[in-house]
Structures are given as structure tokens and as C-alpha cells.
Amino acid sequence: MPEQQAPQDLQAIIDDIYRELTPRLGEGKVADYIPQLARVDSRRFGMAIVTTSGQIYRVGDAEVPFSIQSISKVFTLTLALGKHGENIWHRVGREPSGSAFNSIVQLEHEGGKPRNPFINAGAITISDLILAGHTPKELIGEIVQFVRYLADDDNIVIDHEVARSETATGFRNVALANFMRSYGRLDHPAEHVLGVYFHHCALAMTCVQLAKAGLFLAAGGANPLTGHSVVSRQRARRINALMLTCGHYDGSGDFAYRVGLPGKSGVGGGIMAVAPGRASIAVWSPGLNENGNSLLGSLALEMLAARTGWSVFGP
Numbered sequence: 017m018p019e020q021q022a023p024q025d026l027q028a029i030i031d032d033i034y035r036e037l038t039p040r041l042g043e044g045k046v047a048d049y050i051p052q053l054a055r056v057d058s059r060r061f062g063m064a065i066v067t068t069s070g071q072i073y074r075v076g077d078a079e080v081p082f083s084i085q086s087i088s089k090v091f092t093l094t095l096a097l098g099k100h101g102e103n104i105w106h107r108v109g110r111e112p113s114g115s116a117f118n119s120i121v122q123l124e125h126e127g128g129k130p131r132n133p134f135i136n137a138g139a140i141t142i143s144d145l146i147l148a149g150h151t152p153k154e155l156i157g158e159i160v161q162f163v164r165y166l167a168d169d170d171n172i173v174i175d176h177e178v179a180r181s182e183t184a185t186g187f188r189n190v191a192l193a194n195f196m197r198s199y200g201r202l203d204h205p206a207e208h209v210l211g212v213y214f215h216h217c218a219l220a221m222t223c224v225q226l227a228k229a230g231l232f233l234a235a236g237g238a239n240p241l242t243g244h245s246v247v248s249r250q251r252a253r254r255i256n257a258l259m260l261t262c263g264h265y266d267g268s269g270d271f272a273y274r275v276g277l278p279g280k281s282g283v284g285g286g287i288m289a290v291a292p293g294r295a296s297i298a299v300w301s302p303g304l305n306e307n308g309n310s311l312l313g314s315l316a317l318e319m320l321a322a323r324t325g326w327s328v329f330g331p
């Protein structure tokens with residue numbers, strides 16, 4: 017596939033988006049069910065684009081670390097595919113759920129097998145799969161190293177306050193894990209699996225770091241900035257397909273309709289999106305919409321896709 021040229025005026029495009037959204041900063045509802053997340057200033061906004069040809073564009077708070085939360089599920093899914101290959105699909109599905117990210121209703125109907133790796137139950141299952149042969153501490157260390165390798169940045173760390181905050185209050189996730197265990201669908205103790213899950217959700221990254229970490233998905237499985245080969249071309253394509261269909265939970269259809277890019281959101285207000293062959297994009301705005309996805313972040317990506325013609329469904 018010939019490498020696509022980035023539009024010349026990408027910096028002007030994101031400067032404009034920031035300017036247009038400035039009067040609306042603070043809209044949406046900051047996640048408060050994890051107490052530490054409720055402390056974040058809702059008027060923060062950052063955006064970064066890293067193109068496959070190595071240009072980096074940034075605006076606003078693009079260098080301020082935030083809690084990536086469920087965006088980390090893309091990285092743990094990638095690790096799980098690396099360790100277990102396509103066998104992971106015996107344990108987790110790959111269909112959109114149509115229900116909330118932390119829903120328990122579908123799990124009972126479907127015998128404890130989560131719909132996809134991005135809803136909480138699915139990501140908890142992925143944590144269980146990659147725990148095989150490790151202690152939770154070792155695995156958390158491996159996840160951090162993997163994300164540092166992807167982003168080529170050794171400064172990425174876990175925010176232990178956020179991890180502690182969710183460990184103290186994540187009762188719904190405790191319920192999901194124990195519910196799956198009751199179906200014999202977890203190999204490890206729920207506390208160990210959740211220890212891993214809460215810690216990878218608590219990774220703190222900037223928009224620039226996140227866009228760099230996602231670049232392998234935009235560039236056929238290898239990071240063109242570092243030459244690091246991460247996954248095969250086929251696997252990158254498949255992870256993008258899952259992000260497009262499941263990356264925004266029960267808002268995935270709306271995100272595909274409005275933005276048209278594979279993307280993964282987190283309740284910290286971040287979204288990582290992929291324009292295949294072109295660029296990896298990260299945006300952060302803490303106010304969430306009714307599906308738990310960043311309200312202005314989705315809007316910023318909708319504006320970007322409209323102005324660049326980057327939708328995977330055509331310009």
C-alpha cells in the first residue's frame with residue numbers, strides 16, 4: 017500500500033479544532049465512580065497526531081499525563097494475542113455488546129463468556145489469560161515495559177493513587193470477576209486478576225505518548241518511528257476491526273457513524289484512534305457522554321476526520 021501523505025495543514029486543523037472547542041471545555045461529566053478520577057480538571061483538553069511518516073502534531077494539554085483507563089485494553093489484548101494467539105477467542109468473543117462497559121446482564125445469558133475484550137468482563141478475562149506463568153506483580157511490570165516499548169518512552173508509569181482508588185471502590189468489577197469465576201471461567205484468584213486489571217487501567221500517559229503507542233496499528237504492525245515490529249499486518253488489521261466495532265462500548269456504532277476510525281476510549285476521558293496508513297491520534301477531554309466516552313474528544317475526532325477525509329469508509 018503506498019504511504020499516504022499527511023495533509024500539509026494538519027497543525028492548522030488541530031489548532032482550529034482546539035479554538036472551536038474552547039468555549040465548550042468542561043462539558044460532559046467527569047467519571048466519579050473512581051474517586052481519584054473525579055479530582056481531574058474537566059476543562060483540560062489535549063490532542064496529538066503522529067503520522068506514519070514520523071511527524072508529530074500537538075495542541076493544548078497534549079503533554080499532560082492522564083489516566084488511560086480502558087485504552088490500556090488495546091495493549092493487553094495485543095499482549096494476549098502474542099502469548100496465546102487465536103486461542104483467546106475460546107475465552108472471549110468479538111462481537112459488540114450493545115450494553116454498558118461494566119454490564120453484568122449479558123454474562124449470565126452467555127454462560128460467563130464476555131462479548132469482547134474491551135468491555136470490563138472481557139478485559140478481566142484477558143488479564144486472567146496473560147497471568148499464566150506469572151505473579152501479578154511480574155505481569156504488571158511486563159505490561160508497563162510493553163507500553164514503554166510501543167511508545168518508545170521509558171517515562172511511562174502507573175499512577176498508584178488511581179490504582180488504589182479503584183481497588184478500594186471497584187465493587188462492580190469484583191462482582192464481574194467472581195461471577196465469571198462461578199462459571200469456571202477464570203484460572204486465577206479474582207484478587208490477582210483484578211490487581212492486574214486495576215493497575216493496567218491506571219497507566220498514566222500523555223496524548224503524545226498514547227499516539228506513539230498506537231502507531232503500530234496505523235502502520236501495519238510495526239512502529240515506523242523506531243522500526244520496532246509489534247504484530248503482523250493481519251493482526252494489526254484485526255485489532256483495528258475490534259476497536260471499530262467494540263472500542264466505544266454501546267456508543268461504538270455512533271462513533272463509527274460520526275468519526276469512522278477505529279478507536280478506544282477510557283473513562284479518564286482519553287481516546288486513541290487509528291487512521292490506517294496515515295496516523296495515530298490521541299485526544300483527552302475528561303467530560304464523558306452517556307456511554308462513558310469523552311464528549312469533546314469524540315467531537316474533536318469527528319471534526320478531524322471530516323477535515324482530513326481520513327474515515328475508513330471513504331473521504
Ligand SMILES: NC(=O)CC[C@H](N)C(=O)O
Binds near residue numbers: 084086136182281283
Ligand atoms: N471504560 C473504562 O475506562 C472503564 C475502566 C475502569 N477501570 C473500570 O473498570 O470501570
